[in-house]
Amino acid sequence: MSRSLGRAATTTNAPVVFQAAALLLAYPDRDWPRRPHTVRDTVAALPGPEIQLLLSFCDRAEREDPLAVAARYVATFDRSRRRCLYLTYYTDGDTRRRGAALARIKSVYRTHGWLPPDDELPDFLPLMLEFAARTPEAGTALLTEHRAAIEVLRYALEAHRSPYAALLQAVGRCLPGRAPASREEALRLTRTGPPTEAVGLDVLGPFPAQPRPHDDGARR
Template structure:
């Protein structure tokens, strides 16, 4: 996979990059994404890698149209499984606008311009960012860990294969994970202990036209 880097890159960065690709909408290039992720990570150690491989093995056996339909049903038709992280903490409020602006300003401070047609809190975008700038990018994900964990719990309850990707990502985040869905939900209300700090990136995640979440769920 051209965008997954090995060598000196940590497993966490590889996991973030792979999850960014696999959590993107399965458009015409979808069939090559799980295949190239699997080929890239197959020799790496760790339970998080096995979670990625389990997702890829299933995805490669499925019809791309079925994958696309499931993606829409999973992420675009339920507020419980939204891929826009500030939705969990701020909902559709003015406060959310400020949260989005903070994330975008961090991107720009470090020379990375996110796509104009995508919100900066879109999880695949944030994962791509963390893959390219592991230390500060991981800090940004950690600041939004409660939302990521709430999404993980929702995908597990839905018995979605995408839960494996969120499980892999959460295994790569530092610190203590919420002990329960209830604790994760509480943390989305109280907020992270500190704001995200600087990031350093150069290449943007490929732009994908995505809807913004609303009270009826995000829709394409």
């Protein structure tokens, strides 16, 4: 699973892949059992290896208990700073620069008439994927700008033997340009860690989970 995807080929499936991945990478709350079924019904008739990756994830998700899926989600994404879903963390860490990066992403959303929810950071990957599904040109450009972070996360998920890796692989196949040539190339940033100018972050410990809507019972 750790092989490079090589040069990604954008496909006409990209918007639907981005939307499907957004749904499946969001926290599995009470509506979770419907999400894999919705994705399967939407993409099953489409061609392409990226579709097969989505379906392989749905196959597994549909067989698992929703509580087990939720527990695995937290263990995968909230307990390790190497597998967080906030893309600017990989490039800026918890530094002052990250604030500017977040503001820029939010500005892109607003320029295209899309208001992100107030209870989530704009670099949250499912949010960026949803934007790309709704606004393909600007959204794909934004994802491509953060391609390195997406690939670092993909390789980290593959190393963790996580089924979520299939979703990152599907997304990567829909982005233009070349993927990292090797796992080592993509993991270089992970090994060196975030910038050292940390503000309130224990870089030796797990990445602190950002407040999520499911923490207080509210959903966006």
